[in-house]
Amino acid sequence: MGRNSNDPLWESFRNPTDTLLPNQTLERGSFLVSQKSQANFTQGRFYLRMLDNGNMVLVTQSVPSNMDYDDEYYNTQTSDTTNATNSGDKLVFEENGVMYVLKRNNQRQILTPRSIPSGSDNYHRVTLNFDGVLSHYYHSRILNSSGWNILWSQPNNICIEIDGDKGPGSCGYNNVCSLGSNNRPVCNCPKGYSLVDPNDAYGDCKPVFSISCDEVGRGSPEDLYSFIMIRDTDWPKSDFQIISPSTEQDCQNACLNDCFCVVAIYRSNSCWKKKLPLSNGRIDTNLNSKAFMKIRKDGVPPLSIPGFPNSGSSRSKNWRNLSVVLSALLGSSVLVNILFISVFCWGFFHIYKKKMKILRPTSHVADSMCHSFTYKELVEATKDFKEELGRGAFGIVYKGVMPIGSRNVVAIKKLDRVAHEAEKEFITEVNVISQTHHKNLVRLLGYCNEGAHRLLVYEYMSNGTLASFIFGDLKPTWSQRTNIAMGVARGLAYLHEECSTQIIHCDIKPQNILLDDHHVARISDFGLSKLMMINQSRTLTNIRGTRGYVAPEWFRNSQVTVKVDVYSFGVLLLEIITCRKNYENEESYGPEAILTDWVLDCLQEGKLEALVQSDFEALNDKKQLERFVMVGVWCIQEDPSTRPTMRKVCQMLEGSVEVTFPPCPYNFSITI
Known part of the structure; x- marks a missing residue:
């Protein structure tokens, strides 16, 4: 048929x-x-x-x-x-x-x-x-x-689940995977490395400096290399030697004196030495490890001047050719030689000076990828500051278009409260901000420091602020909200404990959390609080922050620490859980108008379902809901010493550390 x-x-x-x-x-x-x-x-x-x-x-x-x-x-x-x-x-x-x-x-x-x-x-x-x-x-x-x-x-976590001996893992070779929203991986090259293909963030990374055994004997390793310490990061398939037992210092020394070693991982009194290419890179807070990444002390190799390449063979060839020309000229008359040498020296000095000016414009921002822009360039990029994206305590943000690497659309913030005479302090703080790199931070791409103009150029976040996302008409899913909360927590933990200079944000709120193309939470305006202090008195009682998110110690004559950010994060976490602002109209909400009080009542009475009414995804995971609520209440404790660190907050949210029932956060004997 x-x-x-x-x-x-x-x-x-x-x-x-x-x-x-x-x-x-x-x-x-x-x-x-x-x-x-x-x-x-x-x-x-x-x-x-x-x-x-x-x-x-x-x-x-x-x-x-x-x-x-x-x-x-x-x-x-x-x-x-x-x-x-x-x-x-x-x-x-x-x-x-x-x-x-x-x-x-x-x-x-x-x-x-x-x-x-x-x-x-x-x-x-x-x-x-x-x-x-x-x-x-x-x-x-x-x-x-x-x-x-x-x-x-x-x-649930592709960064960790892909753990084979073959292939690069969820991200490319030398890349590092961290978990973003909706269990999606986010890949970032570690400091000292850049993408082989700038258009493929999930691809391979290459070192921007050389580590070679050819350099053995040309100087002590201490003169050539230093280490960057990164917590809870590992490339588990790139080991070539394990030293156990080992101290932290012995681990660094072992890698420093081994020309094959590019990273040493120290954990549980053991040291793992690793060589290129690094594979299956991931961030895992359960590791409790330290990664010591070897980099050159002089950073990237010096840029070559046209006609004077860095490569040894071509440089020797050029000098040989030059010596032939000089020999011929020096055989002529004394007057010709004097004229030639004078013109040659003047020309070389003029070209070298001009080249150095091009290579090092007015930035003074050392060892960063931050670009220095003229005010005219930013006026043209924003079409004379035509499209406003938002405004806050530090200034107004405008949308701009300019080619920076693979990016076109940028966000340009005009700062309006920086003392114009404090140029050195401004550059110092911009330098600190530009060297912070984390998947949950908005990256600073450039700046303008020209006359009375102080502007910062940031990545553009296409999905706007967290405030518009959680307080809008359409309620985000529970998984979206929990991923955002954990992303903010990880970003703050990095600012507090992992970047080279500790940064206290001082103004954590939904308006300062932005969302990228994949709704990954990105903290903005970090470092600006200190930058704004350039023209303010630096007293302990100089309150900074936003009503409802300000920690109690701001109102007292007491030292302000990173715990002020923990308090603000606690309020933010409760807002993310409930999709409600921390203060609502009393006529409409009655006794539920103050969010923290209402959450505390619901927790103590065992009525957490009232916080997420009709949110079936949240109600189906009551253990996670209870854990998140308890973490939020721990964060808003009135006594700063009682609040957990942001690192512990991350562990509590992830469920790797047990969360006990929190005490009442308020000490009613204290008048604010």
Whole structure:
């Protein structure tokens, strides 16, 4: 019997690429493959496979050989070698949004959460993202402005789950992976390294300086190299020697005196020496480790002057050629020689001086990637400061367009409270700000310090402020809110403990938390509080901050520490949990008008569900809800010594440290 003429030879619905739609299935032997990057739709290196043994797995591949690496970073465990009928048969994505592995005995292993937005009111899709995370999205059929929201994703932490000996990991070689919102990885080159391809943040990083065994004997290692210390960062697959037992200082010395060693990891009285390329880089707060990264003391190699290259062979060749010319000229008359030498010296000095001026403009910002702009350039970039993005205590922010690396759109802040005569202090503080690099901080790209004009150029954050996100008409998902809260906590922990100069923000609030393209929380305006003090009296009682977020010690004659940020974060955390401002209208809210008081009442009375009414995702995870609320109350304790550090806050939010029931935060015997 011949084939029906109406039967298709091939159809796209039976051959998905990176996305499953409702009513689609994946039979044994079928797969999804990610795209290469967010903007590149060619084949990537992450695969979802329905294996012949019945398992659904996520794996990485070697591109372009298309050979699977051995390590599976997610596995449904639906194969059964002892009973074939218990093994998975196919992956099914139903019309109602439920996805499961259907076994040969017709039993189902459900992969989606129990509570799923209605299929009749929402569109659903499951996509293997370019970064290797499998995500289930839903989109309201009624509210077009709601966008695609995350229902669930796997794996829970791709930075850690990809742990094979082959391949670079979730980020490229020498790159470092940290967990962003919705379980998506965020990749950042460590200090002293830059992207091989500036347009691929998830790709390989290269050192911007040289570490070579050829330099052995040319000087002591102490003269050539120093270390940058990074906490809780590791490249677990790049070890070439383990020293145990070891002290922290012995670990540094061992790496310093080994020309192959680029990083030493110290943890639990042991030292791991690592060499290039570094693979499977990740940030993991459970490590409790210190990474000592070796860098040259003189930073990047000195820039070459045209005609005088740095490379030894070409430089020797150029000088040989020059010596031939000089020999010929010196054989002529004395007068000609004097004229030639005078002109040569004048020209060399003039060109060298001009070149140095180009290489080192008026910045004075040492060892940073910060650009110095003229005021005219920023006027042109903003079209005479036409489009205002927002305003706050430090000045007005405008949208601008200018090419800085791979970026075009930038945010330009005009500072209006810096003393114009304090140029040295301004440059010092800008230098400190520019050297802070963390995925949860808005990066400073450049500045202007020209006459009366003081401006800062930042990354542009496309999704605006956290305030507009959590206080808007559409309530963000619980997973979005928890990821944002943890991102802010990690950013503050970095400012307090990990960057070279400790920074107290002094004004943590939703308006100073921005959201990038992937809704990753990015802290803005850090370092500006100290910068604004340039023309203010530096008394302990000089209150800075915003009403409702200001810690009690600001009102007392007591020392202000990083704990003021912990207090502000506690208020912010409670706002993120409830999607409510810390102060509301008393006529409308009554006894619930003051958020901190209401949260405390609900916690003590065991009525936390009142804080997240109709938020089914939050209600389905009451343990996490209770943990987050208790952390918020610990942070707003009136006594600063009782508040946890931001590092401990991170551990408490993640669940790696137990959170005990907090005491009442208020000491009513103290008058504020």
